Amino acid sequence: MPFVKNAWYVAGWSTAFGEALTPVTITGEALVMFRASDGRVVALEDRCPHRLLPLSKGKRIGDTIQCGYHGMTFDGSGKCVRVPGQQNLPASAYVTAFPVEERHGIVWIWMGDPEGANPDDVFDLPEFSDPGWHAHHGDALHLHAHYLNVAENLMDPAHVSFVHPTTLGNAASENVPVHVSTSGATITAWRWIRDSAPIGFFKKFGGFTGNVDRWHYYHLHLPSIAVIDFGSADTTLALPEDDRDQGVRIFALHFVTPVTEDYTIDHWMHLRNRAQGDDAASAQMDAMFRIAFDEDKAILEAIHQAEQRPQRRKPIRIAIDKGPNVYRKRIRDLIEAETTEDLGAPVAPSFVQVD
C-alpha cells in the first residue's frame, strides 16, 4: 500500500537539525536536511541527479551543498548553482526541495504535491502556548513495523489492559466498551472507567490512593498523529465528561512518521496540567512511558514479522476494532484520492441522440 504523501510529517525535534548535512528517510524518500544561515531548515532530495551520490555525503558550502563526487552544487531550493567543467546550468540539473515548517521545537515536512502544502495545516494545539500547561519533548521510538499498525495501536484503547497491565492499563477496563466518533480529519475513540483502582501511571504521578474515575480519549488526526487525552480524578468528584481539567490530565502526543514499509519513527511528547516546570516529574513520566512504549514495540514488531509470512486465512475483526476499522477506511480513501484521477463528471455524453 502506498504512503499518504499529502501530509505534514514530523522530521525530527528542532534540536536534530543544525549545520551538519543530516540524512533522513520519510515515506521511503531519502532526504538531506540542514539548518540554513537564516535559521530555516532545508530539506532536499538526497541524490545528486548526476551519478546518484547522496548529497549528504558531500560538503556544505554556505547555504549550498556541493556533491562529494564531481562538485555539482545545489542551493536550498534545489536549484543547481554550479557544474564544474561547464558554464551552462541546465534546468534539469536540480534536486527536489520539500516544504518545511517549524513550530514549538518540532520540524515538519510535506512529502506530497508542494502546491498542497498549507502551513496552516501543521498540527497545533492551544495548550502548547497555555501557561497552565507544561509541554515536554520525550523521545523518538524506532520500530521495525508498518506505520499504519503503529498509528492504529494509538487509537486502540482495548490493547491497554493486555499490553500495559502494570503501566497504562489494568484489568478493570478489559470489558468496558469503547465509543468512536469522527470529526473532519480526526477520529476519536474513548471510554471512561469509573470508580476503579488507579493504574500504575497515576499511582506514581497522581498520587491517588483510593478509587478514581479514569478517561482515555484517543484522537487520531489523519494520517498518523495521535493525541491521547487521558487522566484520572478522585471518584468522589463525579467528574463530568467535559470538565476533565479538574483532574490530573495528560496529553500524550505521538507523531508517527513512516520511514519505509518496514520502519517507523514515533516522536512522542506530552503536555500536562500539573507540575509545570517540574523537570523531575517530566523525567518520571518519560521513564513510565518508555516502559509502556517498549511493550508496544515488542508487540508491533512481532506482528510485522508475522505479516510478512503467507496467510492461509484472512484476519478477523472484532467489536473492539471500531476505531481501527474507521481509521483503515479513511486511510484507504486518502490513498485512493492521492493515487487516482477522478474523471467522474464526463465532459460530454457518450452518445448524442439524433432526432
Add this chain to the structure above:
Amino acid sequence: MPFVKNAWYVAGWSTAFGEALTPVTITGEALVMFRASDGRVVALEDRCPHRLLPLSKGKRIGDTIQCGYHGMTFDGSGKCVRVPGQQNLPASAYVTAFPVEERHGIVWIWMGDPEGANPDDVFDLPEFSDPGWHAHHGDALHLHAHYLNVAENLMDPAHVSFVHPTTLGNAASENVPVHVSTSGATITAWRWIRDSAPIGFFKKFGGFTGNVDRWHYYHLHLPSIAVIDFGSADTTLALPEDDRDQGVRIFALHFVTPVTEDYTIDHWMHLRNRAQGDDAASAQMDAMFRIAFDEDKAILEAIHQAEQRPQRRKPIRIAIDKGPNVYRKRIRDLIEAETTEDLGAPVAPSFVQVD
C-alpha cells in the same frame, strides 16, 4: 517443491515441552506448543486470527492461551473461548490445532489433513521395548539445508568413505556396490564390507583389533525417517546376513524434520545391543556421532548454498545414486498425490451414443 504434509514428524524430545509456550516451525508452519495439565502436548497455529500476533507471545492461563495484544483466548483444541469487549464468540475466531502423539520420549506431530492422522502410523521399533537393547537420545542437528538433501544423505552409503573417512567409513568401502530394495513406505540401501580393517567408530566402541565384516543397512521410512542398522563382527565368525545380532549392532535413528525450505532439524538417537545402561558408552558414541554429523552438515550446507545459484547445466546422476533416485521418485509421487485431485474415473462417458 511443496513439503510432504501427511506425515508424523518429530516436533522434539519430550523434555522440550512443558509449561512454557514454545514456538516451533515445521513444514513452514509456525506453531505454539505446550504441555497441558493432563500431560498431553498441545500444538496450535502460532497466529492470533485477529491481528496476527504469535500466540507464543501471549500468556498461558490454565490450559488456554491468551493473546498478548487484545486478550483473545483459545483452548487446546484451538477454539476461541473469550473475546474481550464482546459476548459472542464467532466460529471463525479459531486457530488450527495439530494432532500430536508422544512415544518413547519423542513428540510427534501431524502437519497434514487431520482426518488422515492415524496414531498407529507413528514410527516405532520393537527394540525400543526390548531389554536386550539400549535406547539413548542423542541431540538435534540444525542444518541450513533442504530436508530432502538431509534425508537423501542418510540413505547414501557411498558418501561415507569420503565424508567420514576417520569415523564412519574408510577406503575399504569406496568401490563396494550398494543394493537397493523397497518395501511399502520403506526404501533400503545396504552393503557388506567383508574382511577389512574396522572403521574408527568400531575401533573405539567395539574394541576390534583384527579384520571385521561390516554392514550398513540404510532404511528410509518415507518421507524422512532414517534407521541405519550398522555393525561389525569378527571376520572369523563369517556372520550370515540375517544374524546381525551376534555382532556389535547399532541402530542410528534420524528423525528429519523440515522447518522451512532452508532449514532442517535432524533429531538423532541410537539403539544398541551392547553396553546396556552404560552411560559412558552412550556419551562416547554421542561424541563420535557429533564429529561425523558435523562433517555431513558442512557438506549439506555448502550444497544448499550452491543450489541457490543459477545452474548452467543439469546435475548428473551416477551408479551410486540408486537409493537416492528411488527416494526422490517416491517423494515426488507423495507430493503429487497430496497436491492434486485425481478424477481419472469419469462419472459418465463423455458421449452417449443414440441409436
Add this chain to the structure above:
Amino acid sequence: MPFVKNAWYVAGWSTAFGEALTPVTITGEALVMFRASDGRVVALEDRCPHRLLPLSKGKRIGDTIQCGYHGMTFDGSGKCVRVPGQQNLPASAYVTAFPVEERHGIVWIWMGDPEGANPDDVFDLPEFSDPGWHAHHGDALHLHAHYLNVAENLMDPAHVSFVHPTTLGNAASENVPVHVSTSGATITAWRWIRDSAPIGFFKKFGGFTGNVDRWHYYHLHLPSIAVIDFGSADTTLALPEDDRDQGVRIFALHFVTPVTEDYTIDHWMHLRNRAQGDDAASAQMDAMFRIAFDEDKAILEAIHQAEQRPQRRKPIRIAIDKGPNVYRKRIRDLIEAETTEDLGAPVAPSFVQVD
C-alpha cells in the same frame, strides 16, 4: 546488464595461487583454482556436476581434485577421471576449465568462449621489462560496487579535485577541461594542469616546492583495465606533452575484476620512472594510494546503495562525462556483440521476382 565475458581478467597476484584449492568468483562464476605440479595455474568450475558440492571443499590428489561428497575426481582440464562405484566415465561428467595465463606476477583468466582466448591479448606494457622503470604490486581493493562504476571512475579526471583534494587532486584542476580520444579498444581522457601548486602526492613523492606542470592520462583498455599515466615536472621546464619521461612519471595500473553484480575487486599496482629498487618509496606510495582509494571506495559504495533504490527521474550527464559516456557506449556494444547473433547478411533474398 550481463558481464563482458570475452576478456582476460585478473584472478589475482601470482602469490595467491599455490598448492591449496582456492575458491574465486569472477563474472558471477564460482571457480576453484590451484597451481599444478608443472607450475601452471588451473581454473575449474567450482561445482561437482553430481550433487553440486563446490570442488574447493574437496581434496587435491596430485593434479586432480576429488569431490568431498562422493569422490568423483577431475583433472586440470576438467575431465572426470574417477567415479567411485562404477567403471565407466561418462562424457558429461566434466567441469568447465577456464584458460589461464600468467605474466609479470599476475594471473589472468578468460571467462568467455575458450576459442577466443588469445594469449597475445593479455595486457602487457613495455615498461614492465624496462630497466629504467620500477614495477611494484600494490594490493587488492574490494568494493561493494558495480565494476562498471569502478572502471568509469578510473577514467574520470573530474572527480579527482573533489574526492581526493588532499592526495591526488586539488582545486587547481576543478575547471580544467578534459580531452577524450579513442584508439582500438582503448579510450583515453587527459588533461594538463600547467603552472600550479603540486598535489599532495607529488609534494611527498616528488619533493616539489614550487609550481609544477601536472598531467593525467587515463587510458581505459576495454573492458576494465585502467592505466593512469600521471606525473609532474617543474613548470620552468615547460615540458612538451610527448616528453613526459623527463618529469616524475607514474603509471597507476588498476585491473578491475567483476566478481558479482554487487562486488568488484580492483588489483592495483604502479610503475614509476624514479626511485628504482627503493622499497621505502614503494611503501610510501602504497600508503598514499590507500588513502585515495578508500576515498573512492566510500563514494562508489554509496552510489551502489543509491542505485538499488527506485529512481523517480533519469540521471543526467554533464560535460565532464565525455570519457565515461564513450566508455559506457563501448561496453554496451561489446555486450550486444557477445549476447546476440547478427544474421544481417541474409543467405537469400526474401522475395525472388519471377519475370
